[in-house]
Structure formats: C-alpha cells, structure tokens
Amino acid sequence: MKAKIMLRKIFQISLIFLLIMTFSGCSMAGKSAGGFLKSTDGGETFFQEETESGLVLSGLNILSMEINPNNHQEIFVGTSKQGLFKTVDEGKTWLKDVNGFKSVYDIELIPNTSIIYIAVQKNGRSKLLKSENNGEGWLEIYSEKDQSSYLTAVAVHSKVPNVIYIANSKGGLFKSEDSGKTWKNLYWSGSLIDKIELDKVNSNIFYLATERDGLIRSQDGGENFEKIIENGYIYNVISHPDRERFIYVSTKSGLQRSLNGGDDWDMINTLIKPEEIVSRGIAINPQNPREIYFASGLTFYKSANNGKTWSTTQFDSSSSIEMIKVNPSNSQNIYLGVNKRSGGFKLHQF
Numbered sequence: 001m002k003a004k005i006m007l008r009k010i011f012q013i014s015l016i017f018l019l020i021m022t023f024s025g026c027s028m029a030g031k032s033a034g035g036f037l038k039s040t041d042g043g044e045t046f047f048q049e050e051t052e053s054g055l056v057l058s059g060l061n062i063l064s065m066e067i068n069p070n071n072h073q074e075i076f077v078g079t080s081k082q083g084l085f086k087t088v089d090e091g092k093t094w095l096k097d098v099n100g101f102k103s104v105y106d107i108e109l110i111p112n113t114s115i116i117y118i119a120v121q122k123n124g125r126s127k128l129l130k131s132e133n134n135g136e137g138w139l140e141i142y143s144e145k146d147q148s149s150y151l152t153a154v155a156v157h158s159k160v161p162n163v164i165y166i167a168n169s170k171g172g173l174f175k176s177e178d179s180g181k182t183w184k185n186l187y188w189s190g191s192l193i194d195k196i197e198l199d200k201v202n203s204n205i206f207y208l209a210t211e212r213d214g215l216i217r218s219q220d221g222g223e224n225f226e227k228i229i230e231n232g233y234i235y236n237v238i239s240h241p242d243r244e245r246f247i248y249v250s251t252k253s254g255l256q257r258s259l260n261g262g263d264d265w266d267m268i269n270t271l272i273k274p275e276e277i278v279s280r281g282i283a284i285n286p287q288n289p290r291e292i293y294f295a296s297g298l299t300f301y302k303s304a305n306n307g308k309t310w311s312t313t314q315f316d317s318s319s320s321i322e323m324i325k326v327n328p329s330n331s332q333n334i335y336l337g338v339n340k341r342s343g344g345f346k347l348h349q350f
Contacts, residue, residue, distance in 0.1 A: 035060050036077060037321075037336040038091050043293065043302045043313055046336060049091045057085060057094045062337035064104055065323050068134075069111040072329045076116070076135070077337065078104025084118065086135065090333060099138065106154045110161050119151035119166065126150035128166055130180060141180030144168060155196040157203040157221075165206070165222070167193035173208065175222055186222040189213045194280075197237045201244035205261060209234035215249060217262055228262030236280045241289055248292070250279050255294060255307070268307040272296060283324035287331045295321035300336070 035058040037046040048058055057077070064078035077085045084097035084104050102121040109116050114134040120127055128142035128151060144150060149170045157163035162179040171189035173196070176182060191212035199205035207228075208216040215229035215237060232252055240246035245261035254274025256265045270277065281295030293302050297320055300313040315321070323337030 035338055036062065036065075036091055037338060039334040039336075040332055042332045043300060043311075043334050046300070046313065046315070046334075057087075057091065060085075061319075061339045062323060063339065064107045065325055065335065065337045066107040066109050067325055067327060067335075068109055069328070070109075070113075072327050075325075075335065076107050076109065078107050078118065078120070080339070084120070084135075090327075091335070097135070103150075105150065105152050108154045108156050110156055111158075113161070115161070117154050117156065117164065119154050121150060126168070128154060128164075128180065141176075142166065142174075142183060152193055153196045155198050155206065158198065158200070159203060163203075163221075165196050165198075167196055167208070171210070171213070173222070187216070187218075187225050189216060194234070195237060197239055197247070199244055199247075199261075200239045200241050205245065207237045207239075207247065207262070209237045209249075215251075215262065219261070228258075229265075235278060236282050238282050238284060241284060241286045243289070248282055248284070250277055250282055250294065252278065255282070257307070270294075270307070271301065271310050271312065279321070281321045281324045281336070283326050283334075285326050285331045286328045291331070293324050293326075293334070295324060295336070297321075300324075 035048060038049055039046045060082050061080035062077055063080050066076050068074035073090050074086060074088050080103050083101040086095050087093060100122060104118055104120045106119040114132060116131040116135055118129050120129055124147055126144040127140050129138040130141050131138050149168050151166055151168050153167040155165045162177060164176045164180055165173065167173050169192045171191055171193055172185060173187040173193060174183045175186050189208060189210050191210050193208050193210050195209040197207045204221040205219050210216065211233055214227050214231045215234045216225050217228045218225050229251065235250040237247055237249045247258050247262065249256050252275055254277055255268040255270055257268055258265050277296045279294055279296045283293045285291035290306050291304050292307060298315045300321060301310045303310050319338045321336050322339040325335045327333035
C-alpha cells in the first residue's frame with residue numbers, strides 16, 4: 001500500500017501522570033505500574049525522573065523504544081494504546097504525538113538522516129508510517145488489509161536504507177527495496193514474528209524471533225530461510241555491535257550465545273533457572289561489549305565479563321522490565337521500558 005496521507009505536525013508537551021516515583025538503592029520506593037525508568041550510574045539504581053512540571057512518564061505499557069542515533073539525548077517511546085512519545089533530554093520532559101496513534105509496536109530511526117519508521121495502529125488498522133523530518137509529519141506507506149492482523153516489527157538495512165523489512169502477527173515477512181513504495185512477501189512463519197534483528201555488521205544476515213516457531217535465519221537478504229532454533233517462544237534476539245554472526249537469544253531454555261550465527265550455541269550461566277528467565281529485556285553495552293544486561297521479572301542483571309558473574313538491581317513493581325537500551329555515547333545512562341503484562345509475554349492486541 002502506498003496511500004500518501006500526510007499527517008499533521010505531531011508533538012506537543014504532554015502533561016502525563018501526576019504520580020511521582022523515585023528509586024533509590026537496589027529497590028524502587030513504592031510500586032510502578034509501568035513506564036520509563038532511567039539509570040545514570042550504569043544500572044546500580046533506577047528512577048523515574050521528575051520533570052520541571054512535577055510530572056513523569058509513568059503508568060504506560062511500553063512496547064518499543066529507540067534512541068536517536070544522531071542525537072543520543074532524544075528517545076522515542078511507543079506504548080500500548082497510548083501512542084508515541086519522545087524526550088529530547090533523556091526523560092526530563094516528554095512530548096506526545098497528537099495524531100491519534102494507538103499501539104506503537106516498533107520504531108526504527110535511520111542514522112545520518114531524519115527518517116523514522118513506526119509500526120502503529122491508527123483508526124483501527126495497523127500501518128507502517130514514515131517521517132522524513134524526525135517526526136514532524138508522517139506518510140503512510142503500508143497498511144494491513146483489515147483488523148485481523150497487525151504489524152509487529154520493522155527493520156532497515158544499515159548500508160542500503162531503501163531496503164525495509166516488516167513483519168505481522170500472522171507470521172508474514174515483507175520486504176521493500178524502494179523505501180516502501182512497493183512490497184513483496186519473503187516468508188511465512190508458523191506464528192507471530194515478534195522481532196526482525198539485522199546483524200550489526202552484515203545486514204544481509206538477519207534473524208526472526210517468533211512466538212511459537214523458534215528462531216529463523218536468513219543469510220542472503222531474505223532469499224532463503226532456515227530454522228536455527230526449532231519451535232518455541234524466542235523472547236528476544238540481539239546482535240553484537242561489531243562482530244558478525246555474534247548473537248544472544250532469550251528462550252524458555254535460558255539465555256544463550258552463538259559466535260557463528262546460530263550454528264552452535266553456548267548456554268550462559270545466570271543466577272536464575274534457565275526456564276524462569278522468560279524476558280525480552282537483553283542489551284549489550286556498545287562501548288564495551290563484554291558488558292551485557294538482561295532483565296527477568298522484577299530484577300535487572302548486569303555482567304561485566306560476558307556473563308561469568310552478575311550483579312543485580314531489584315524492583316518492587318507490579319510490572320515487568322521488557323526493554324533495555326544503553327546510551328551509545330554514555331553507557332552509564334541505561335533506560336528501561338516497563339510493561340504490565342499478565343499470563344506471559346504475548347504482544348498486546350488492539
């Protein structure tokens with residue numbers, strides 16, 4: 001679909017929630033029902049920042065989060081049913097999109113440009129929208145046929161930015177080679193595709209994390225596919241910032257690592273039983289890839305030695321940590337996306 005619908009200028013200051021919560025030591029003071037948490041000490045403590053107006057981004061279920069690669073103080077956050085937000089000062093103030101977006105399942109920002117893609121629900125339909133001016137206006141470049149399916153993931157080739165991949169809740173993977181003007185189907189998974197993870201060094205290699213169909217790999221830009229983990233829920237897959245084919249995955253079998261793109265796997269020894277990890281929150285410090293992080297339930301785990309030993313930060317919360325992002329220019333600044341879920345990790349339908 002290429003319906004060219006320009007949407008009006010988007011962001012306005014949003015007075016969000018009145019509840020202020022501060023975290024100290026290893027535990028949160030009080031309970032958080034969701035939202036955006038920040039650490040400025042490498043993950044030892046986290047807090048929800050009090051803004052000048054006395055308001056915080058609290059109580060929202062966060063589905064997606066991306067740091068602007070051109071300005072690391074600017075962060076975009078997609079929520080369940082409440083639309084798109086951004087901060088230009090690492091969470092001190094928040095701006096809300098005013099276009100009536102609902103759930104925002106994924107966000108992709110293109111380095112060295114002002115281009116943003118979002119997989120979003122608007123007017124009861126799931127769409128891929130593109131902005132060429134850092135979110136000031138939006139163009140619809142793809143739409144699902146009806147309300148029975150929704151877009152779950154978007155990824156853009158790092159060296160050929162006109163190549164875009166999107167996935168939907170019915171297991172479809174689609175590709176555009178002309179910045180979204182036309183699309184073709186590449187693959188049908190046996191279940192929802194939760195994430196498309198491109199290799200950070202070679203974007204022709206990518207991985208599909210699915211809800212029931214395991215981990216799927218393509219090594220030739222989507223011409224061919226193979227399962228490298230058979231069946232089961234892949235909670236997350238992330239690639240190393242500067243080593244080709246080096247990936248981490250979180251599954252019901254635990255946290256695993258592969259140095260050869262999934263041909264072989266090493267189990268990482270964690271502080272909890274492998275089957276109890278069930279987390280989408282995994283991250284690598286881009287400044288020091290030996291430092292890795294994951295979250296499970298109400299605890300944030302950090303390792304400075306590739307997972308040999310771990311330190312922990314605990315939370316008193318009614319929500320789970322779903323997302324971890326590390327500021328590329330200051331790895332002391334770590335951001336968490338919190339999501340109140342019940343009965344597992346299935347994406348929120350709208």
